[in-house]
Amino acid sequence: MKFPQEHTLKQIATIISSEFVGDPNFPVTGMNEIHVVTPGDIVFVDHPKYYDKALSSAATVILINKEVECPEGKALLISDDPFRDFNKLTDYFKPFKKAEISQSASAEIGGNTIIQPNVFIGNNVKIGDNCLIHSNVSIYDNTVIGNNVTIHSGTVLGADAFYYKKRPTGYDKLISGGRVIIKDHVDIGANCTIDKGVSGDTTIGKGTKLDNLIQVGHDTVIGENCLIASQTGIAGAVIIEDDVTVWGQVGMRSGIIVRKGGVMMGQAGITKSTEENKIYSGNPAMESRAKLKELALLRQLPKLMDKIKG
Numbered sequence: 001m002k003f004p005q006e007h008t009l010k011q012i013a014t015i016i017s018s019e020f021v022g023d024p025n026f027p028v029t030g031m032n033e034i035h036v037v038t039p040g041d042i043v044f045v046d047h048p049k050y051y052d053k054a055l056s057s058a059a060t061v062i063l064i065n066k067e068v069e070c071p072e073g074k075a076l077l078i079s080d081d082p083f084r085d086f087n088k089l090t091d092y093f094k095p096f097k098k099a100e101i102s103q104s105a106s107a108e109i110g111g112n113t114i115i116q117p118n119v120f121i122g123n124n125v126k127i128g129d130n131c132l133i134h135s136n137v138s139i140y141d142n143t144v145i146g147n148n149v150t151i152h153s154g155t156v157l158g159a160d161a162f163y164y165k166k167r168p169t170g171y172d173k174l175i176s177g178g179r180v181i182i183k184d185h186v187d188i189g190a191n192c193t194i195d196k197g198v199s200g201d202t203t204i205g206k207g208t209k210l211d212n213l214i215q216v217g218h219d220t221v222i223g224e225n226c227l228i229a230s231q232t233g234i235a236g237a238v239i240i241e242d243d244v245t246v247w248g249q250v251g252m253r254s255g256i257i258v259r260k261g262g263v264m265m266g267q268a269g270i271t272k273s274t275e276e277n278k279i280y281s282g283n284p285a286m287e288s289r290a291k292l293k294e295l296a297l298l299r300q301l302p303k304l305m306d307k308i309k310g
Contacts, residue, residue, distance in 0.1 A: 001177050001199040002030040003093055009061065009075050012042070015092055016085040021067065022075025028061050031089055033219065035237055035255070036200040042089065044082040083165050087175045090199065094177035097123050097141065110147065122158070128184070140196065146184035152212070154191040157182070161198045161218030161236060174198055176218065183207075189214065189230070198236075205242070217254065229266075241276075251283075263288075 010024035029040030034050075037043050037059035044063040045054035054062050055071055062070075063077040063085060070076050079085045099122050100106070107121045110129035115121075120138040127133070128147035137151050140158025151157070157180045164171040178197025182188070182204050189212035196202055197219040204210070205224040214228055217236035222228075228246040235254035240246075244258050247266040252258065256270060261277035264270060269283030279288040286294075 001032060001090070001094065003028070006040075009077070012061070012089070013077055016077070016079065016088050018063075018085060019067075019078040020076060021070050021078065022061075026061070026075045030199075031086070031093075032059070032199045033197075033237070034059070036197075036219065042077070042086075044086040046082040083172065083174065087172075090175040090177040099123055099141075134190075140180070142179045142196075143182070144179060145182045146186070146206070148185045149182055149187070151182075151188045152190040152192075155188055156193045158196040159193055161195050163198055163218065163236070178202065178219065180204075183224075186210075192216070195236070211248075223260070 007028045008024060009020050009022050009026035009028060012028050013020040027040060028042060031042040034043050034054060034057050037057050039058055039060050041059045042061040042063055043054050043057055043059035045051055046065050051068060060074045061077060062074065063079055063082045065079055065082050067076065067078050107125040107127060109115065109127045112129055113127055113131040115133050116135040118135045119133050122139060122141035124142045125139050127145045128149065130147055131145060131149045133151050134153045136153045138156045143158050160176040161174065163174040165174065176196050176198050178199050179201045180194050180196050181201045183206040185207045186204050187209045189210055191212055192210055192214045194202055194216040195218045200219050202216060202219055203221045205222055207225040208222055210228050211230040213230050215233045217234055217238065219236055220234055220238045222240045223242035223244065225242055226240060226244045229248040231249045232246050234252045237255050238252050240258045241260040243261045246264045249267045250264045250270065252270040257273040258270065259274050259276045262274050263279040265279065265281035265288060267283065268281050268285040270280065271284040274280055280286065281288045282291045
């Protein structure tokens with residue numbers, strides 16, 4: 001998430017009532033999760049296990065719960081609860097705004113686009129040309145939809161990220177301030193859910209087609225010309241490169257890369273990053289030919305046991 005205008009380190013510290021280390025006029029231009037930070041961004045870290053990763057990331061402002069040695073060219077915001085203060089910043093720069101009853105009239109909607117009855121359109125939504133949005137679709141704030149996009153009934157674009165921190169009193173939710181971006185020539189089936197980014201974008205690439213009943217987690221980026229079949233569940237911060245085929249009931253864990261041209265067979269459990277142009281099956285998934293050989297060997301076990309007994 002980039003701020004509407006550049007802020008100083010001191011101004012940010014004032015918003016969250018924190019101490020800081022660095023030049024008071026140090027420039028701050030945005031805030032993001034660690035996997036998408038760029039120079040000028042704030043990243044938060046609240047566990048010593050991840051201090052080094054945050055301090056060496058592209059982020060130039062580290063919101064941290066301990067004063068540590070500040071790397072050259074960076075600044076620190078010292079907080080007793082970085083998770084809480086990251087939420088404060090999200091709420092400050094991207095506060096929730098109630099939608100008006102006639103909100104669709106104020107959205108940017110392109111030529112020849114058809115919006116069927118009972119579609120909800122939130123604040124600052126942009127929809128391109130020649131789109132068809134079927135009834136009972138919900139399009140949350142700040143969603144951007146390209147040209148020639150079809151979205152079927154019951155789909156939700158822009159629900160909050162499933163991201164919580166466990167406290168002694170229960171779970172605290174990380175506020176989602178990101179967006180959903182749908183590129184040109186995308187088809188989305190019925191009853192799909194595509195969550196917005198926490199601070200960045202969840203993106204569906206040009207020409208990609210989604211079947212019904214698909215979950216896409218926060219900050220996931222799906223490339224161009226992918227085919228994704230029904231009941232697939234994709235966790236947050238996954239990267240799916242171009243020309244990937246995903247068959248039904250596949251599950252993907254967070255933070256992995258599914259590389260170009262891959263095929264994920266039905267009910268595969270993708271627990272680690274894949275290689276280009278390979279077919280994967282099983283749970284946990286492995287290269288399909290190796291999996292078939294493994295299954296063939298397993299079928300021989302009864303015969304082998306009989307020989308041993310004999």
